[in-house]
Amino acid sequence: MKRLLTALLCILLLASCSANNAKNPVTREFFAMDTVMTLTIYSVRGADRAQAADEVVALVEQLAEDILDKNATTADEEEMMRWATEAYNLTDGMFDVTLAPVIRAWGFGTGEYRVPAADELQALLASRNKDDIDYGGIAKGYASDLASSRVLGGQSGNSSIADFGGNVCAVGSRPDGKPWRVAVRDPLNTESTCGTLELTNCAAVTSGGYQRNFTQDGVTYHHIIDPRTGYPAQSGLASVTVVCETGALADGLSTGLFVLGKERALEIWRENRDKFDLVLIEENGALTVTDGLSFTSDRAFEVAS
């Protein structure tokens, strides 16, 4: 009897050992680029997961530092500029990293919110140049690309999901083989979500006015500035979610397409279907999803093709 029990106990222990790996990921939460970032690593082929997590944290913190110091290595800067330019081109110029002074004038970044005068904005818009660039609109996306290409991804069987301050990076699939389930927030009711995306090996980014704004004299001003006017964009959209293989591009596109509005965003998508997909939520709550996405929701939505 004793032997039987010991044998059973051994089997149980062994079983729990292997189960542990699959079920318990290595998670890490850290602060960088002014925001909270989280990593959830289930498996990284040929590497120790905790070590991989450390590498990602180090990588991102270093990038953040370099950007702040205006000291980004040439390679990083070139890459970021490359994606920023592509996003600029794909969004009729609505994603513009040279908008930095305009965004600052509103107080986004410093926290000293104010409504700039019209002529001040005109002057700032006119004096945009490549020496005063803020990669803020693309940095987190780029960080997620670095993390996935250098550490987390690149091999089949790797499985992790990370959130770089709102830039979700899905590496591989869930450990059970099914796609990662990423929920899209409801911009009209930010406590709830309005649908779930199924993602494998890609990045997802959402831009919306509700994410950062201030109210003055009863009017709410958000942080996504329309380069044509210098004022927060009023395109009829409440949020844009871009799903793309490259986080940096997703980051830039989500901002630029938000400014452009639903019709133009869908037009651009139709011309670039293989590059990205969209979830658009209008100010009236209407939900539109492009046909390349696997999206489920308990409310009605339109599929754009």
Add this chain to the structure above:
Amino acid sequence: MSRTRKLATAALLASLALVLHMAEAALPPLVAIPGIKLGLANVVTLFAMVTLGIPCAAGVLAARIFVGGLLGGGLSAMLYGAAGGLASFALMSLLCRKFQRKRLWIVSALCAVAHNYGQLAVAIAVTGRAEIIWYAPVLTAVGIIAGALTGVCATLVLNRLEKARK
């Protein structure tokens, strides 16, 4: 009563209970809730308990549930029947002796409610959803009515039988 007589009576009662059970099952359902019926067969169970005693009555009930399940409804019917039957029977055994013949309807009403609650418990366990418990008010009300009716029936039968013997 001699043992042979008891056995024979029990067998008769069991078949009677079964017939009533099957007849009732053939009728359209009373309410859209599983297991809610008049429970005419329970008249027999109660009668058996009063005249033959608890052990025999248990046998009558068990036979009815088992064969009833075999003849229609299958394993799940047997399961639900057993759950409700057990709860109801337990209560019946406790209360039966304490009430006069005239007030047997009280025993029956309470047992019918117990039967329904037993089925409710099984339903919650099977579906895994606790909100089924919201059926409790309906089950209580219907149970009281049906139980009272079958209890009155049992009383009438017992009275008739007594008269017939005299």
Add this chain to the structure above:
Amino acid sequence: MKKRKHTLEIIIAAVFLISSATALVIHLNRESRGVIGVYRDGVLLSTFTLDGIEPLDYEVVGENGEMNLVHIDSDGARMLLANCPDKLCVLHGKLAGNEPIICLPNRVVVKWLSAAELSAETASRTDATLP
């Protein structure tokens, strides 16, 4: 002898009245509560937000051939078809109040979901949420 207390009878009568009244209130409350959930074996299969929904028939199929067809429109839900032996779920009619529509043989439950329940169900199945 004639002054026997009828306490027990009174209690039973009271219980009966209260439970019938409660049952009526529950069963007659057919107001829409916004979100419906369909479960099998206690596991949520799908949710439906009724606001602006087009009427649809949701089919629930089980491993052993169980089949239930739930009709959902902007008013609520009811069981259209089921291959269970008793069809009590179909007889239930429209979903009412806290009382779910249950198909016991097929272990299917259709019920209203509160906002809290909906969040909890969604959260437990989500790996990440975009901000």
